[in-house]
Amino acid sequence: xxxxxxxxxxxxxxxxxxxxxxxxxxxxxxxxxxxxxxxxxxxxxxxxxxxxxxxxxxxxxxxxxxxxxxxxxxxxxxxxxxxxxxxxxxxxxxxxxxxxxxxxxxxxxxxxxxxxxxxxxxxxxxxxxxxxxxxxxxxxxxxxxxxxxxxxxxxxxxxxxxxxxxxxxxxxxxxxxxxxxxxxxxxxxxxxxxxxxxxxxxxxxxxxxxxxxxxxxxxxxxxxxxxxxxxxxxxxxxxxxxxxxxxxxxxxxxxxxxxxxxxxxxxxxxxx
Amino acid sequence: xxxxxxxxxxxxxxxxxxxxxxxxxxxxxxxxxxxxxxxxxxxxxxxxxxxxxxxxxxxxxxxxxxxxxxxxxxxxxxxxxxxxxxxxxxxxxxxxxxxxxxxxxxxxxxxxxxxxxxxxxxxxxxxxxxxxxxxxxxxxxxxxxxxxxxxxxxxxxxxxxxxxxxxxxxxxxxxxxxxxxxxxxxxxxxxxxxxxxxxxxxxxxxxxxxxxxxxxxxxxxxxxxxxxxxxxxxxxxxxxxxxxxxxxxxxxxxxxxxxxxxxxxxxxxxxx
DNA sequence: TTGCTCCTCACGTCACGTGAGGTGGC
DNA sequence: TTGCTCCTCACGTCACGTGAGGTGGC
Numbered sequence: 114x115x116x117x118x119x120x121x122x123x124x125x126x127x128x129x130x131x132x133x134x135x136x137x138x139x140x141x142x143x144x145x146x147x148x149x150x151x152x153x154x155x156x157x158x159x160x161x162x163x164x165x166x167x168x169x170x171x172x173x174x175x176x177x178x179x180x181x182x183x184x185x186x187x188x189x190x191x192x193x194x195x196x197x198x199x200x201x202x203x204x205x206x207x208x209x210x211x212x213x214x215x216x217x218x219x220x221x222x223x224x225x226x227x228x229x230x231x232x233x234x235x236x237x238x239x240x241x242x243x244x245x246x247x248x249x250x251x252x253x254x255x256x257x258x259x260x261x262x263x264x265x266x267x268x269x270x271x272x273x274x275x276x277x278x279x280x281x282x283x284x285x286x287x288x289x290x291x292x293x294x295x296x297x298x299x300x301x302x303x304x305x306x307x308x309x310x311x312x313x314x315x316x317x318x319x320x321x322x323x324x325x326x327x328x329x330x331x332x333x334x335x336x337x338x339x340x341x342x343x344x345x346x347x348x349x350x351x352x353x354x355x356x357x358x359x360x361x362x363x364x365x366x367x368x369x370x371x372x373x374x375x376x377x378x379x380x381x382x383x384x385x
Numbered sequence: 386x387x388x389x390x391x392x393x394x395x396x397x398x399x400x401x402x403x404x405x406x407x408x409x410x411x412x413x414x415x416x417x418x419x420x421x422x423x424x425x426x427x428x429x430x431x432x433x434x435x436x437x438x439x440x441x442x443x444x445x446x447x448x449x450x451x452x453x454x455x456x457x458x459x460x461x462x463x464x465x466x467x468x469x470x471x472x473x474x475x476x477x478x479x480x481x482x483x484x485x486x487x488x489x490x491x492x493x494x495x496x497x498x499x500x501x502x503x504x505x506x507x508x509x510x511x512x513x514x515x516x517x518x519x520x521x522x523x524x525x526x527x528x529x530x531x532x533x534x535x536x537x538x539x540x541x542x543x544x545x546x547x548x549x550x551x552x553x554x555x556x557x558x559x560x561x562x563x564x565x566x567x568x569x570x571x572x573x574x575x576x577x578x579x580x581x582x583x584x585x586x587x588x589x590x591x592x593x594x595x596x597x598x599x600x601x602x603x604x605x606x607x608x609x610x611x612x613x614x615x616x617x618x619x620x621x622x623x624x625x626x627x628x629x630x631x632x633x634x635x636x637x638x639x640x641x642x643x644x645x646x647x648x649x650x651x652x653x654x655x656x657x
Numbered sequence: 658t659t660g661c662t663c664c665t666c667a668c669g670t671c672a673c674g675t676g677a678g679g680t681g682g683c
Numbered sequence: 684t685t686g687c688t689c690c691t692c693a694c695g696t697c698a699c700g701t702g703a704g705g706t707g708g709c
C-alpha cells in the first residue's frame with residue numbers, strides 16, 4: 114500500500130524540481146523514506162507529500178531552510194503557528210522597508226535641490242541619562258524606539274528636569290562596518306538612579322559642524338554626505354562619534370516624515 | 386577644491402560599508418576617482434556622493450548590480466526612469482506572489498480536509514486550435530493569460546464553433562526541471578486558418594484519471610499530489626503530458642479564487 | 658613608536674542550478 | 684538494444700561578509 118515514489122514521481126506531484134529534492138535530501142530537510150542500497154535510488158512515500166507541500170509554500174515565502182526545518186519539527190500546532198507568524202512579521206517588516214526605500218528613491222530623484230546649510234556650534238559637556246550598546250546598523254530601527262521609550266519612562270519616574278533635546282552618539286564603525294557603539298541620551302539635571310539599561314552619562318563637549326535634516330531617517334545619508342563633503346572640503350574633520358539631535362521627539366511626533374534631525378560632525382575649533 | 390575622500394570618509398558619508406565600497410570597485414559599479422599607485426589607497430570625490438546615494442537606494446530595493454549599472458549609464462532621464470519603473474513593477478509582482486503564497490499557506494494549514502475525488506474518463510482525439518511553447522514554470526502565469534486571450538480572439542475572428550472546454554497539456558519536465566513544453570488549446574469544429582501563434586492542433590486521445598480543483602492555481606500542487614498518489618497506489622500511471630481543463634473560462638471569471646480546474650493524469654485503460 | 662587606516666588574497670554564505678560523465682531497469 | 688531515469692561529483696551564481704596577514708602615515 115505504501116507505494117514507492119521515485120524522485121521523478123514525487124517531483125511531478127509536488128512541483129518541486131528533482132534538483133531541489135536532491136538538495137533537500139542533502140541538507141536533511143526532506144529525506145527520502147527509503148534508499149536502494151545498490152542503485153542509490155531515492156524513494157518517497159505518499160504521506161511525505163504533505164510535508165513537501167508545506168516546505169514548498171514556506172520556501173516560496175523565502176523562509177530560510179533552517180527555519181522550515183524548525184516548523185516541521187515543531188511539537189504542537191501552537192509552536193508551529195508561532196514560528197510561521199514570526200516569519201510573516203519579518204515579511205511585513207521587509208515590505209515596510211521596501212516601501213520606505215521607494216519613497217526615499219523618489220525623493221532623491223526629484224529635481225528639487227536638497228540644499229543643507231552647514232552651521233557651527235560649540236557644546237559644553239552635559240549631564241544626561243543614557244542607554245548604550247553595540248548595535249548592528251540594520252537593527253538600529255528596532256533598538257532605537259525601545260531605548261527612547263525607556264529613557265522617557267525614566268525621566269517621568271524620577272521626575273528629572275530635561276535640559277536639552279534627545280540625542281545620540283554613533284561610532285564611525287556603525288557606518289563603516291555596519292556595527293558599532295551607539296548611545297542615546299536625554300540631558301537632565303539632578304541625581305539619577307540607574308535602572309534597567311539607563312545610567313548617568315556625560316555627553317562630552319565638542320566642536321560641531323551640523324546640518325538639519327527634515328523627514329524620514331531613510332534619507333539621512335544625503336545629509337551625511339553634504340555635511341561630510343563640507344567637512345572634507347574645509348579639512349576640519351577630527352575623530353569622534355557622530356552626533357544626532359532629535360528636535361522632534363518621536364514620542365510626540367510618531368510620523369517618521371515629520372522628524373527634524375540635526376546631524377553633527379566633530380570638527381576642529383573654528384576660529385570665532 | 387576636489388577634496389580626496391578615503392574609503393573611510395566616503396563610507397561614513399554614504400552609509401555604505403568599506404567592504405561594500407571595495408566590492409563595488411571590483412565589479413565596476415562605483416570606481417574610485419583616483420588610486421594611489423604606490424599604496425593602492427582608493428580616493429573618492431565629493432561629486433561621487435550622488436551616485437553612491439542612488440546606488441544605495443536601488444540596492445536597498447534589491448535591484449541587481451547589473452541593472453544598477455544600467456541605470457547609472459542611462460543616457461537620459463526617460464531611459465533612467467523606465468529602468469527604475471520596470472524594477473518597481475518587478476517588486477509589485479513579487480509582492481503579489483508573496484501575498485498569494487501567504488493565502489496558499491493559510492489554506493494548506495487550515496484543518497479543513499481537501500478531499501479530492503478521483504474519477505476516470507476516456508477522451509477521444511479532438512480537433513482544436515492551440516498555442517505551444519517551451520515555458521519556464523515561473524513564467525507560466527505570465528504566458529498563459531496572453532495565450533488564452535489570443536485563442537479566444539481567433540475563435541471570434543474566425544467564427545469557430547467551440548466543442549469543448551479550454552485546456553492545456555504540460556510535459557513532465559515542466560515540473561521536474563521547471564521548464565517544459567506547454568500547450569493551451571480550445572477544441573473547435575471546422576477549418577482553421579493559422580494566425581499569429583495559433584495553429585490547428587489535434588488534442589490526442591487519452592485515458593485519464595482526474596480530480597477537480599477549486600480555487601487559485603497556487604494551491605494546485607495539493608491536487609497534483611492527491612491525484613499522483615492515487616495513480617501511484619493503483620500503479621496505473623503511463624507516460625505522457627499532464628492535462629488540465631479549465632471549466633471556468635478566465636475570460637468570464639477573472640477572479641483566480643473562482644477557478645475550477647480539472648487535473649488529468651494519463652493512465653492505463655481501466656477495465657470498465 | 659604606537660595605533661589607526663588602508664590594502665590584498667582566499668574562503669564562506671545561501672539555496673539551489675548547471676553541466677559532465679556514468680549506471681540500472683524495461 | 685535503445686532510450687529513459689536515476690545517480691554522483693564539481694563547479695557556478697549573487698552580493699557581499701569574514702578573517703588572516705601585512706603595510707603606510709601621523
